[in-house]
Amino acid sequence: MEDPFVGKKADVYNKNGIVALFHNKEGEALRCWQEARLIHDRHFDSQCNFCMHRWSTGVIGDAQLMAELAQFVFDVPGKGETLTFYLEIAIGEREKGMEGLKSFIDKTEESQKGQ
Numbered sequence: 001m002e003d004p005f006v007g008k009k010a011d012v013y014n015k016n017g018i019v020a021l022f023h024n025k026e027g028e029a030l031r032c033w034q035e036a037r038l039i040h041d042r043h044f045d046s047q048c049n050f051c052m053h054r055w056s057t058g059v060i061g062d063a064q065l066m067a068e069l070a071q072f073v074f075d076v077p078g079k080g081e082t083l084t085f086y087l088e089i090a091i092g093e094r095e096k097g098m099e100g101l102k103s104f105i106d107k108t109e110e111s112q113k114g115q
Contacts, residue, residue: 008040009036009039010036010037010039010040010043010046011036011043011045013032013033013035013036013039013046014032014033014036014043014045014046014049016028016032017029017030017031017032017033017036017046017049017050018049020032021053026053029053030050030053032046033046033047033049033050033053034050037050042072044073044076044079044080047068047069047072047073048069048073048083051065051068051069051073052065062091062092065087065091066087066091069083069084069087081104082101082104084097084100085097085098085100085101085104086101088100
């Protein structure tokens with residue numbers, strides 16, 4: 001990604017956060033994601049990035065990650081829904097995650113047949 005970013009202000013903050021993290025500027029990345037969430041408190045990408053970064057660095061544990069993302073991320077059709085299943089697999093709830101993914105795929109295939 002190259003500057004300048006164009007788009008909605010929350011999206012721009014989110015992208016700036018990703019770039020900052022890539023350049024080992026963790027504090028700036030966290031600040032950018034916080035700014036995005038202040039502009040739009042249900043901004044999917046910045047909330048995911050913020051939570052996932054804190055989880056991957058050990059700041060929060062599995063239960064806290066799932067609780068924070070459950071606030072509004074998991075109920076977003078498609079990407080939020082499947083993120084739930086991927087994270088269940090990542091935190092050791094493999095069977096639950098795999099079953100959720102299988103169900104999601106089956107449901108998606110059924111809805112596509114009806115179109």
